[in-house]
Amino acid sequence: MSAVLKPQAEPPETLAGIEVLGRVDGQDALLTPAALAFLAGLQRRFDAERQARLAARVERQARFDAGALPDFREDTRSIREGDWRVAPIPAALLDRRVEITGPVDPKMVINALNSGANCYMADFEDSTAPTWANLLEGQRALREAVAGTLEFDAPAVDGKPGKAYRLKPEAERAVLIVRPRGWHLDEKHVRVDGQRMSGGLFDLGLFAFHNAATLVSKDRGPYFYLPKLQCMEEAALWNAVLDEIEVQLNLPQGAMKATVLIETLPAAFEMDEILHALRSRIVGLNCGRWDYIFSYIKTLRAHRDRVLPERGQVTMTQPFLRAYSELLIKTCHHRGAHAMGGMAAQIPNPRDPVANAAALARVEADKLREATAGHDGTWVAHPGLVELARGIFDARMPGPHQHDVNRDDVKVTAEDLLKPSLGTITQAGFYGNVEVCVRYLAAWLDGNGCVPIHGMMEDAATAEISRAQLWQWLHFPDDGREPLHLDDGTPVDFALLERALIGLPSKLGNDPNVVGASRVDAAIAMLAELTHRDTLAEFLTLPAYDTFD
Ligand SMILES: CC(=O)SCCNC(=O)CCNC(=O)[C@H](O)C(C)(C)COP(=O)(O)OP(=O)(O)OC[C@H]1O[C@@H](n2cnc3c(N)ncnc32)[C@H](O)[C@@H]1OP(=O)(O)O
Ligand SMILES: O=CC(=O)O
Numbered sequence: 001m002s003a004v005l006k007p008q009a010e011p012p013e014t015l016a017g018i019e020v021l022g023r024v025d026g027q028d029a030l031l032t033p034a035a036l037a038f039l040a041g042l043q044r045r046f047d048a049e050r051q052a053r054l055a056a057r058v059e060r061q062a063r064f065d066a067g068a069l070p071d072f073r074e075d076t077r078s079i080r081e082g083d084w085r086v087a088p089i090p091a092a093l094l095d096r097r098v099e100i101t102g103p104v105d106p107k108m109v110i111n112a113l114n115s116g117a118n119c120y121m122a123d124f125e126d127s128t129a130p131t132w133a134n135l136l137e138g139q140r141a142l143r144e145a146v147a148g149t150l151e152f153d154a155p156a157v158d159g160k161p162g163k164a165y166r167l168k169p170e171a172e173r174a175v176l177i178v179r180p181r182g183w184h185l186d187e188k189h190v191r192v193d194g195q196r197m198s199g200g201l202f203d204l205g206l207f208a209f210h211n212a213a214t215l216v217s218k219d220r221g222p223y224f225y226l227p228k229l230q231c232m233e234e235a236a237l238w239n240a241v242l243d244e245i246e247v248q249l250n251l252p253q254g255a256m257k258a259t260v261l262i263e264t265l266p267a268a269f270e271m272d273e274i275l276h277a278l279r280s281r282i283v284g285l286n287c288g289r290w291d292y293i294f295s296y297i298k299t300l301r302a303h304r305d306r307v308l309p310e311r312g313q314v315t316m317t318q319p320f321l322r323a324y325s326e327l328l329i330k331t332c333h334h335r336g337a338h339a340m341g342g343m344a345a346q347i348p349n350p351r352d353p354v355a356n357a358a359a360l361a362r363v364e365a366d367k368l369r370e371a372t373a374g375h376d377g378t379w380v381a382h383p384g385l386v387e388l389a390r391g392i393f394d395a396r397m398p399g400p401h402q403h404d405v406n407r408d409d410v411k412v413t414a415e416d417l418l419k420p421s422l423g424t425i426t427q428a429g430f431y432g433n434v435e436v437c438v439r440y441l442a443a444w445l446d447g448n449g450c451v452p453i454h455g456m457m458e459d460a461a462t463a464e465i466s467r468a469q470l471w472q473w474l475h476f477p478d479d480g481r482e483p484l485h486l487d488d489g490t491p492v493d494f495a496l497l498e499r500a501l502i503g504l505p506s507k508l509g510n511d512p513n514v515v516g517a518s519r520v521d522a523a524i525a526m527l528a529e530l531t532h533r534d535t536l537a538e539f540l541t542l543p544a545y546d547t548f549d
């Protein structure tokens with residue numbers, strides 16, 4: 001087993017305009033001079049376009065804040081109406097009925113690869129807090145997993161025996177798909193010509209540099225999930241990056257495959273366009289429903305008629321979510337691509353049989369809806385859910401996928417994708433959002449990007465729903481009108497927020513199940529700052545990342 005990566009106090013290194021500001025044991029094996037030169041090349045070539053795309057997001061949002069609504073693009077009508085298909089799907093990605101997702105620490109990587117799922121989405125995004133140590137440990141774990149040498153020995157703790165984690169033989173392992181960070185995130189530990197490098201280029205580039213050739217030489221390849229895109233130009237940027245990497249690393253053209261998460265509201269209006277921009281390498285689209293809900297709130301934050309009810313009422317049967325998932329299936333199948341389902345956030349709870357049965361029933365209903373609607377596969381958050389999801393897809397999907405389900409019955413308009421939702425905001429819903437934000441932020445600040453809270457998986461996407469809702473609900477009086485009210489008539493105002501926060505430090509600070517309990521005060525301060533801001537912060541991970549060394 002490799003040395004554990006732990007932070008060290010060492011001065012930054014410099015290599016021809018490249019500064020590496022972080023220092024952990026074992027990083028030199030990953031950040032070799034050749035790897036750094038390769039990363040710097042990507043940054044120099046593509047960062048200007050990344051910055052232009054990020055600026056375009058700000059302009060787009062300003063139009064929505066001024067009252068415009070998202071719509072299908074007129075200038076890309078020929079792409080939507082044209083007759084084209086994506087490149088053939090490689091054998092290793094033909095059957096993706098169950099995909100497990102999770103962070104990239106060595107134990108999780110081994111458990112996920114051994115879980116029996118068809119694919120494992122190794123996540124540097126929603127479920128990873130990108131501390132320098134987490135990132136490099138994740139890269140190290142994935143590199144050793146690709147090589148087949150990854151091992152992890154958990155020591156005995158508090159009377160619990162130690163455990164040796166070993167990979168199953170390769171043919172029995174899930175196919176690896178890596179999700180780099182989105183375009184919005186920087187990697188502050190690597191500076192190129194004085195600028196922070198793109199987090200996504202760092203994650204994807206470093207993984208490709210060390211593993212792409214090995215993967216191409218097997219019957220599995222360098223496969224990626226691309227998160228949080230808003231439009232086809234952002235997809236085209238990834239395509240250019242992947243083209244360039246293939247040239248630099250002498251890989252066959254199109255060897256690097258991509259699946260794109262449709263998890264922003266603007267992207268739902270450009271599904272065809274995104275498939276088209278990546279058509280020589282795209283394998284499918286995925287319903288990243290949690291970020292999608294967050295994005296719906298964020299995009300339409302100024303539209304009082306489209307405020308969502310409390311989080312628990314925003315299920316996939318809400319018309320705007322149903323329209324999005326059905327449009328995704330229809331679009332993908334029309335183009336020969338997989339239409340992947342999303343994540344049910346409930347996780348098993350073996351300590352409480354009643355709660356466990358309820359959680360499994362929710363997951364089962366969700367997977368049944370997806371398989372019946374025509375999805376070609378789905379996500380699970382936990383190994384204990386793999387067999388449940390597999391059974392549902394096996395019963396309804398005899399072949400490796402169901403592209404023949406064309407869903408020509410689906411006619412989705414812009415208004416369907418934007419449809420206002422019915423529902424309420426209760427005190428429990430408001431207080432629940434506050435608790436999730438505080439607990440998730442505390443965990444994240446402590447270096448943990450995914451935690452169980454009240455039987456649910458919470459990550460950067462689910463927590464963002466809570467955070468964006470609180471901001472939106474609290475800021476409606478800013479438009480000069482009445483505040484929103486809870487279903488019992490209580491005004492939704494900062495006094496209510498104070499009441500929800502007041503007991504949390506003592507309640508959470510002393511609870512052994514709270515991950516990052518020592519950060520609760522910092523999390524409360526950050527939530528208060530985020531909710532009081534005049535403008536909804538783009539992502540909570542941006543200010544939270546600034547707190548990392
Ligand atoms: C919105 C989105 O972006 S979804 C995608 C991003 N989110 C995710 O991927 C969520 C991934 N899931 C997780 O991280 C975890 O399941 C959590 C944090 C929610 C719960 O984890 P735990 O509290 O460890 O769960 P639990 O104790 O039940 O785990 C039992 C075993 O399963 C393992 N396990 C749990 N989830 C996973 C997973 N996703 N991948 C691999 N192994 C897992 C645990 O490591 C543990 O292993 P062990 O018995 O060898 O110690
Ligand atoms: O990344 C997935 C999501 O639901 O968000």
Ligand SMILES: [Mg+2]
Nearest residue numbers: 126288291461
């Ligand atoms: Mg997401």
